[in-house]
Amino acid sequence: MSTAAAKKPRPKYLSLSALLFEIRMPVTAWVSGMHRISGALLVFPLAAWLLYLLDMSLASEQGYNHVRDVYFKHPVVKLGLLVFVWSYAHHFCAGIRFLLLDLNKGIDKQPARVSSYVVFVASVLITVYFGWRLW
Amino acid sequence: MDRVVVGAHYGLGNFIAQRVTAVIMAVYSVIMLVVVMGGRPLSYAVWKDLFTQGWMRVATLLFAISLAWHAWIGVKEILIDYARPDSLRFTLHVIFALIIAAYLGWTIQILWR
Secondary structure, eight states: OOHHHHHSOSSOOOOHHIIIIISOOOHHHHHHHHHHHHHHHIIIIIHHHHHHHHHHHHHOHHHHHIIIIIGGGSHHHHHHHHHHHHHHHHHHHHHHHHHHHHTTSSOSHHHHHHHHHHHHHHHHHHHHHHHHHHO | OOOOOOSTTTTHHHHHHHHHHHHHHHHHHHHHHHHHHHSSOOOHHHHHHHHHSHHHHHHHHHHHHHHHHHHHHHHHHHHHHHOOSHHHHHHHHHHHHHHHHHHHHHHHHHHTO
16 A cells, blocks of 8 residues: 555545645536536526516516616626626536537547636626626 | 336436426527527517517426426535535425425416516
8 A cells, every 4th residue: 555645634525625725626627516506596596586677677667667777777786697697608608518528529638628618718708798788 | 116226217317307408498598699689679668579479488488497497406416415414405405496486486477467
């Protein structure tokens, strides 16, 4: 048995700080983790918020105008919309990547890493574009 | 007792449902994006008219059902991984089932008002 391995305390429990600062996760793992986080955010609370907005905007013309001219002008609301757009864009792009992986497209190490970076960059670009349109 | 409790097929239904619902939602998202960004400039009349059309109501309902199904599988996976002890997980399962059911009901109410 190798002595270096024997000295390490085992089992190693993965805390959040270990994930963030001790262990360098590959970019593919980050895509997977962010897919979970964005999915969780979308189901709660973002879906409820979007339904609330859809409800208000369709209920009456005053409601529609209120959403467009008052509600969407609020900085906190804009920030919330950016969180929504990033979550949706990331979940969408990462989801497409997973579907392609299921079809055995790009499953080698290098293409898988490249597509992970593409997912991150694309979702950030979509968010930035939306933010630019919003402000 | 002919229930097989071992083997690789357990979860295959969820696996397929997760992907089929994902594709439905992706297609709807792209259509929605094209309609909103590429069409007439949005106003209340345009917006209201869009959601009054039969195909849009059905497509949106299909999206909502896909979302509910997709989210339920996703939430279940996440809770199984992180929510301990089992009593907490069970409680959260029930809460999320209610939330997702409420979303569906709310969507139908908005679409057929």
